[in-house]
Amino acid sequence: MLPHDACIAELISFIRTSPTAFHAAAASAALLAGQGFVRLDEQECWGRLPAGKYYVLRNESSLIGFTWQDTAAAFSIIGAHTDSPGLRLKPNALRREQGCLQLGVEIYGGALLRPWFDRELSLAGRVAWQDKDGGLRSALLDFQRPVGIMPSLAIHLNREANKQQEINGQTEMVPLVGLAGDTAIDFQQILRAQLCHQQPEATPVGIIDHELFFYDAAPPALAGLHQEFLVSARLDNLVSCFAATQALRTADSIDNCLIILNDHEEVGSVSAAGAKGPFLRDVLERLLPEAENRQAVLRKSFFISADNAHAVHPNYTAKHDPQHLPQLGRGPVIKFNANQRYATTAASGARFRQLCAQAKVPAQDFVSRSDLACGSTIGPLTAAGIGVDTVDIGIPSLAMHSIRETAACIDCWHLCRVLTRFFQHG
Ligand code: CO
Secondary structure: OOOHHHHHHHHHHHHHOOOOHHHHHHHHHHHHHOOOOEEEOOOOOOOOOOOEEEEEEEOOOEEEEEEEOOOOOOEEEEEEEOOOOEEEEEEEEEEEEOOEEEEEEEEEOOOOOHHHOOOEEEEEEEEEEEOOOOOEEEEEEEOOOOOEEOOOOOHHHOOOOOOOOOOOOOOOOOOEEEEOOOOOOOHHHHHHHHHHHHOOOOOOOEEEEEEEEEEEOOOOEEEOOOOOEEEEOOHHHHHHHHHHHHHHHOOOOOOEEEEEEEOOHHHOOOOOOOOOOOHHHHHHHHHOOOHHHHHHHHHOOEEEEEOOEEOOOOOOHHHOOOOOOOOOOOOOEEEEOOOOOOOOOHHHHHHHHHHHHHOOOOOEEEEOOOOOOOOOOHHHHHHHHHOOEEEEEEOEEEOOOOOOEEEEHHHHHHHHHHHHHHOOOO
């Protein structure tokens, strides 16, 4: 297990290389491959897999990695999600308005919109391109520099700006990406040039389609008088993706250890790669083709669903139940909800608490105020999908779904330690 400072440095590097779900899946895959995990292809038959370490990608944005004992051993499973709320380019995004070039976007997930204004934005995601033989290929792009900005309206033109105001996604969330000038601009050509810059060996005839997202060009930062805080975009849920990947890299359990990092959690998880889709079930059915055996194995397995929780905000303490005030720096949060928005049970909560004690990590409890709607995550979906005992947990954080979220470094380290412990023998 990495010491605190090295762990946070690696986490920051993971976040920087993961501006989109595609990049997060690729970053996790690279860490696993570097540790000797072998990539499996879903388009091939796997047959009976020998004991070993494997990973598989779906849609280039979801990943399952696992150690396989080739026995009916239980599965120790950690789940997290690779996607974060943001702004995704529309298919024909480029437009000219009052001398400026702009890119039209759709809002992906429940983004907190106000913080997106007046920040340098970069662009990343996936493009589908055609090679000179007519073949369709796919590549991940990342401009890695500011290319857009969404200036807010000056206070002089809107004296009400500091009172609560609705934001119109169609008319107000349109980043500027340049001066229009008088010559025609072909956005596909700009993407093609970026692809050639990133992959000199690629020979794209043209870019056919894209799934590109704006993201905060500012790198993650440490803040606080003693650098206690980690401030960054996408802490929800890249901290959990990173911790799960680190745990699997060092797994030495006699159980089968598996991580699943799903895309599309922020938009309801209904997709081929999402937690409501068949990805995990498909992989488990290949590993354990005999139905009754598979069911027996799953009933003795355990799933930790890791997704960030709401720490109590010192300026808004009334938003929490007074008996349940998870604080920054005091360890992972166990999430409860009577209406099964979280899958934690007395048994699974107790098991996670015991794990925390073994790892010498503190734990806290969260339940929503009874007069506030409760969020949800992949835990209940996976529990309902494969019938596995599940606990929902996550690091406490502030400003969830902002372009800049805040967490305590020590909590990120606590999460890494308890998840690593989960995949260790004895
Ligand atoms: Co989340």
